[in-house]
Amino acid sequence: MKNTTLKVALIGNPNTGKTSLFNQLTGLNQQVGNYPGVTVERKVGSCSLPHNKKATILDLPGTYSLNANSLDENLVIELLLNKKDKDYPDVAIVVTEVENLKRNLLLFTQIKDLEIPTILVINMADQMELKGISLDIPKLETALKTKIALISSRKSTGINELKDLIVNYEQLSTEPCLNASEIDSDYFNNLRRIYPNQQNYKLWLVISQDVNFGELSKNVLQNNSFSKSDEELKKLQHKETVKRYQFINNLLKEAKKVDVAKAKDLRSKLDSILTHKIGGYVIFFAILFLIFQSVFEWSSIPMEFIDESFASLSTWVNEHLPSGKLNDLVSQGIIPGVGGVVIFIPQIAILFLFISLLEESGYMSRVVFLMDKTMRRFGLSGKSVVPLISGTACAIPAIMATRNIENWKERLITILVTPFTTCAARIPVYAILIALIIPDKRIFGFLNLQGLTLMLLYTLGFLMAIVSATILNKMLQLKSKSFFVIEMPNYKMPYYKNVGLNVLEKTKTFVFGAGKIIVSLSIILWFMASYGPTDNFANAEEIITTESLNQSLSEEELQDKIASFKLENSYIGIIGKTIEPVIQPLGYDWKIGIGIVASFAAREVFVGTMATIYSVGSHSDEENTIKEKMRNEVNSVTGKPIYTFASGISLLLFYAFAMQCMSTLAIVKKETNSWKWPIIQLLFMSGLAYLVALTVFQFLK
Amino acid sequence: MQTTVDLLKKGEKAIIVAFNLETIPLKLIEMGCMEGHLVELVQAAPFGDPLYLDMNGTHLAIRKEMAKEIIVEIIHN
Numbered sequence: 140m141k142n143t144t145l146k147v148a149l150i151g152n153p154n155t156g157k158t159s160l161f162n163q164l165t166g167l168n169q170q171v172g173n174y175p176g177v178t179v180e181r182k183v184g185s186c187s188l189p190h191n192k193k194a195t196i197l198d199l200p201g202t203y204s205l206n207a208n209s210l211d212e213n214l215v216i217e218l219l220l221n222k223k224d225k226d227y228p229d230v231a232i233v234v235t236e237v238e239n240l241k242r243n244l245l246l247f248t249q250i251k252d253l254e255i256p257t258i259l260v261i262n263m264a265d266q267m268e269l270k271g272i273s274l275d276i277p278k279l280e281t282a283l284k285t286k287i288a289l290i291s292s293r294k295s296t297g298i299n300e301l302k303d304l305i306v307n308y309e310q311l312s313t314e315p316c317l318n319a320s321e322i323d324s325d326y327f328n329n330l331r332r333i334y335p336n337q338q339n340y341k342l343w344l345v346i347s348q349d350v351n352f353g354e355l356s357k358n359v360l361q362n363n364s365f366s367k368s369d370e371e372l373k374k375l376q377h378k379e380t381v382k383r384y385q386f387i388n389n390l391l392k393e394a395k396k397v398d399v400a401k402a403k404d405l406r407s408k409l410d411s412i413l414t415h416k417i418g419g420y421v422i423f424f425a426i427l428f429l430i431f432q433s434v435f436e437w438s439s440i441p442m443e444f445i446d447e448s449f450a451s452l453s454t455w456v457n458e459h460l461p462s463g464k465l466n467d468l469v470s471q472g473i474i475p476g477v478g479g480v481v482i483f484i485p486q487i488a489i490l491f492l493f494i495s496l497l498e499e500s501g502y503m504s505r506v507v508f509l510m511d512k513t514m515r516r517f518g519l520s521g522k523s524v525v526p527l528i529s530g531t532a533c534a535i536p537a538i539m540a541t542r543n544i545e546n547w548k549e550r551l552i553t554i555l556v557t558p559f560t561t562c563a564a565r566i567p568v569y570a571i572l573i574a575l576i577i578p579d580k581r582i583f584g585f586l587n588l589q590g591l592t593l594m595l596l597y598t599l600g601f602l603m604a605i606v607s608a609t610i611l612n613k614m615l616q617l618k619s620k621s622f623f624v625i626e627m628p629n630y631k632m633p634y635y636k637n638v639g640l641n642v643l644e645k646t647k648t649f650v651f652g653a654g655k656i657i658v659s660l661s662i663i664l665w666f667m668a669s670y671g672p673t674d675n676f677a678n679a680e681e682i683i684t685t686e687s688l689n690q691s692l693s694e695e696e697l698q699d700k701i702a703s704f705k706l707e708n709s710y711i712g713i714i715g716k717t718i719e720p721v722i723q724p725l726g727y728d729w730k731i732g733i734g735i736v737a738s739f740a741a742r743e744v745f746v747g748t749m750a751t752i753y754s755v756g757s758h759s760d761e762e763n764t765i766k767e768k769m770r771n772e773v774n775s776v777t778g779k780p781i782y783t784f785a786s787g788i789s790l791l792l793f794y795a796f797a798m799q800c801m802s803t804l805a806i807v808k809k810e811t812n813s814w815k816w817p818i819i820q821l822l823f824m825s826g827l828a829y830l831v832a833l834t835v836f837q838f839l840k
Numbered sequence: 841m842q843t844t845v846d847l848l849k850k851g852e853k854a855i856i857v858a859f860n861l862e863t864i865p866l867k868l869i870e871m872g873c874m875e876g877h878l879v880e881l882v883q884a885a886p887f888g889d890p891l892y893l894d895m896n897g898t899h900l901a902i903r904k905e906m907a908k909e910i911i912v913e914i915i916h917n
Contacts, residue, residue, distance in 0.1 A: 204870045242872055242898045370862075377861055380869050384877075384896075406899075407882075416886035508901045512887040521890070545865075623906070624868050627882075627892060627899040 145194040146226065147186075147305060150215065150250060151234030152243050153201035154501075154628040156262040159292035160234055161198040162636045169640075180644070188306050197226055203242075205249040206376060207348050209542065216348075219253055220341055230308040231257045232301075237267055237274070238629065240395060244283075244387045245380070248316055251284065252340035256311035258286055258304050265291040271398030278394045284312040293634050315340070317386045322378040329365045347372050409630050413505050423506055430493045431531070431597075438485035445485070449478030468665060476661025479741060480654040483533065486563045488646050490532040494525065495641040499633035507625055517605050518612025519556075520549040520623060527553075527604060530560035531597075534803045535652050536645050538810055545624065548617040552608050554810060555820050558803050559604040559796065561597045564742040568794050569596055571746055575766055576787030596795055603796060607823070653741070653802035660740030660801060664748075667711040676708040711736065725793065725829070726786030726836040728774065738799045745794075785839035789832040797828035841914045846891065846907035848881040854912035855879075863909050872896035879912060 151157040165184025182198040200211035207213045235243030290297030320327035457470040511521025529537035544550035715733035737748040772781045804817040877896040
């Protein structure tokens with residue numbers, strides 16, 4: 140053998156345990172990245188094989204067939220058709236599941252037509268006894284012209300046998316198991332005549348769909364006397380599918396036996412409870428409540444710890460590095476920037492822990508089924524539920540989770556409204572503003588007024604998402620076919636490895652997706668706050684020291700005053716002052732303006748910025764100090780407090796509705812493939828925020 | 841008796857006779873929606889839509905709108 144590292148591709152329908160098998164084969168030796176140019180995950184791992192051989196395992200996105208319906212599926216096809224691709228496999232493993240073998244084999248017969256050495260994995264073999272299923276393996280192997288590995292990816296049985304098959308891949312047949320070109324012999328003979336060196340099935344795939352295959356273009360192939368219209372092509376695809384199913388049905392009639400008496404049905408029992416017309420909703424909302432409750436409860440301790448650790452790291456660096464600009468950049472720009480990303484990890488990880496438990500168990504499909512009709516009224520889909528829930532952690536993974544919504548209009552609306560849900564970055568802003576303007580009282584003896592306000596803001600986020608969806612649904616004149624298919628998989632105990640790795644991946648998506656932007660913007664903001672165009676900035680120390688000569692200020696107070704004066708005259712201070720006329724009607728001054736501008740890195744930056752502005756400086760990070768300073772802040776013209784009930788509520792609502800997250804805009808651009816939608820989103824959300832804040836302030840003041 | 845999938849009652853089984861090739865997406869065909877295959881209405885969602893079907897052994901849900909396009913022959917057992 141020339142190469143000791145084999146390239147193996149895992150291919151299979153969703154819900155076949157493909158990912159479990161991938162995790163079994165590779166353990167933690169896996170990397171998740173993106174395919175170039177698109178946000179589809181590319182999962183690769185390494186695995187050691189017998190005889191000291193190694194394999195790189197590529198986990199391809201789940202697909203029902205080689206006819207592409209989505210971006211994820213396009214990738215699978217593009218890779219399998221391009222022998223020059225660096226990922227092109229030496230051997231393909233098609234993962235199927237014993238109960239859905241019939242449907243799963245459709246993809247297998249297509250892969251076989253590509254003449255790649257292919258192993259058939261039949262997963263969940265441990266369930267066969269329980270479900271009364273028996274398989275005639277030799278018969279299947281002969282008919283399908285392959286080798287079969289019966290495995291259980293959860294109980295990790297059959298894995299070694301599979302590894303043996305991989306090592307001996309050269310013994311696998313590369314012959315197709317049926318002759319698909321019989322569906323229209325004339326047509327395929329013509330093709331064969333013109334392109335004698337190309338595989339017939341490959342040509343057919345290129346012709347029948349809109350995927351990019353490099354040197355073979357659909358237009359060129361279609362440019363001949365016998366080319367077919369789109370309608371005829373779909374008819375042929377239908378014929379092809381029928382032919383494949385006939386082959387599979389006939390084979391399984393002989394090779395698969397199901398003892399119906401033995402098949403116990405957990406599915407129908409659970410379904411009747413979980414999709415009950417009243418009970419189903421009660422259970423769903425109870426689960427939701429439990430999730431939110433736990434996200435807050437469990438994350439508070441690690442978040443405090445992270446906050447304190449970064450603060451002390453910052454202080455440590457400040458004291459131990461030689462003082463100067465570099466010191467300031469690291470201790471005031473970079474470390475707080477990174478800390479601002481890390482602080483959200485607990486909430487995001489916990490939320491995704493729950494979501495992935497619900498998905499793994501098969502329950503999420505039932506939620507989609509339950510909610511579809513209701514959601515459709517607002518122009519959304521049942522499949523919008525997951526993004527809307529994920530949005531309460533972070534909009535970035537949430538927007539990526541819209542990818543399985545087939546209907547483009549429903550998907551677009553979901554993407555556009557998801558950022559209204561209250562993401563983790565809004566919480567610190569809400570917390571400090573609520574503490575400032577809402578009294579810490581209980582009503583009716585048990586309802587905490589501050590807690591209630593926070594809950595109202597959450598509800599408001601969801602409501603606004605729904606209302607905007609309704610509006611968008613009316614306004615967007617998009618013709619797209621209503622198309623909704625969802626598989627209702629069997630209920631399963633979630634497999635801890637899959638859940639764990641999924642949480643890890645989602646958290647990484649956030650850290651590296653949003654993290655990059657948050658950190659770089661934090662650094663830019665630091666520069667803008669540390670430099671100013673005028674002499675006032677450069678001579679801040681002198682000016683303040685002279686001014687304060689006859690006031691008996693302590694050294695610390697003096698330093699705070701200088702910092703505050705510097706900020707006022709820095710670039711960012713000037714921006715704040717420039718936008719002051721615009722935000723004055725909302726009840727804000729230029730200092731809040733700075734906070735709003737700074738929030739474009741991530742909303743929670745507001746709190747830190749306020750701390751600097753009100754010259755709490757780095758001496759005391761205590762929230763109470765910031766709060767006191769904010770409370771005492773007065774308007775220089777009217778002499779009235781800045782943070783009143785009216786301006787506070789106005790600011791809360793502004794943060795609830797405004798689009799202030801660069802990272803989200805970036806991901807929307809990627810997912811919609813144009814700047815149009817993120818720009819509309821930015822204008823719509825921020826415009827709405829402005830109007831609402833304006834109305835509320837003018838009404839309440 | 842011939843009817844369409846959206847009119848099936850819970851637990852009723854039928855054989856797919858024909859469907860509108862223009863409106864039925866290929867994905868649904870691949871999941872088992874084709875002439876001669878068995879389809880059973882497992883359950884309708886609380887507001888009557890979508891429909892939870894067992895199609896040739898595959899459990900899936902589709903909207904009524906699409907179910908209308910699939911003509912079936914009910915089997916009486």
